[in-house]
Amino acid sequence: MEEPTDLHGTGGVEGVDAAYDRARQPARFIAALGITPGQRIADVGAGQGYFTQRLAEAVGPSGHVVATDINDEAIRRLAARMLGRKNVEVRKVEPDAPGLEPGAYDLILLSEVDHFLADRVDYLTRLRPALTPQGRIAVTHLRAMRPPLVAAAQAAGYTLVSEYNDLPDHYLVFLRPSVSR
Numbered sequence: 533m534e535e536p537t538d539l540h541g542t543g544g545v546e547g548v549d550a551a552y553d554r555a556r557q558p559a560r561f562i563a564a565l566g567i568t569p570g571q572r573i574a575d576v577g578a579g580q581g582y583f584t585q586r587l588a589e590a591v592g593p594s595g596h597v598v599a600t601d602i603n604d605e606a607i608r609r610l611a612a613r614m615l616g617r618k619n620v621e622v623r624k625v626e627p628d629a630p631g632l633e634p635g636a637y638d639l640i641l642l643s644e645v646d647h648f649l650a651d652r653v654d655y656l657t658r659l660r661p662a663l664t665p666q667g668r669i670a671v672t673h674l675r676a677m678r679p680p681l682v683a684a685a686q687a688a689g690y691t692l693v694s695e696y697n698d699l700p701d702h703y704l705v706f707l708r709p710s711v712s713r
């Protein structure tokens with residue numbers, strides 16, 4: 533069946549396409565995030581929620597996941613999929629405003645979303661207040677997309693603190709605000 537056009541660019545759902553799951557390696561990816569139970573996570577640009585359910589399982593009942601998107605249909609589908617999951621909130625946001633509370637997030641995930649941002653530096657700068665003091669931003673995308681993200685992160689005052697290199701097609705970098713700023 534053909535996908536409605538308003539879902540275009542909103543990613544996939546785990547378990548639907550085996551080749552896609554092999555490429556994205558969701559279990560390995562989530563393990564690489566180093567999540568501990570009780571953490572509060574933002575899944576920015578969650579789309580149809582490729583990682584949202586696994587994030588919710590990783591933080592457990594004492595943790596919380598806020599999954600954001602700008603696309604109404606993605607939000608509707610994700611909300612339906614997450615119905616009954618007490619530790620997930622699905623939140624519609626505006627393209628240039630993360631819509632995240634200050635000082636609240638141990639991890640902010642941007643998975644295959646930064647290429648949509650009108651201004652990566654501005655958006656990453658706006659994300660910063662939402663982090664807890666030890667909070668990290670994780671960014672993942674196809675490897676060819678790494679250079680503009682790393683340049684923007686440095687311009688926005690972040691340090692690349694670590695990187696995970698064992699995904700088939702994707703880079704995964706972890707950012708923290710640079711102490712000098």
Ligand SMILES: C[S@@+](CC[C@H](N)C(=O)[O-])C[C@H]1O[C@@H](n2cnc3c(N)ncnc32)[C@H](O)[C@@H]1O
Nearest residue numbers: 541542543577578579582601602603627643648
């Ligand atoms: C390719 S999908 C990625 C979905 C999922 N994160 C994944 O890794 O499969 C990108 C999503 O980002 C959303 N998006 C684009 N710009 C956004 C913004 N400024 N804030 C939040 N979400 C955004 C799109 O609507 C789309 O659903």
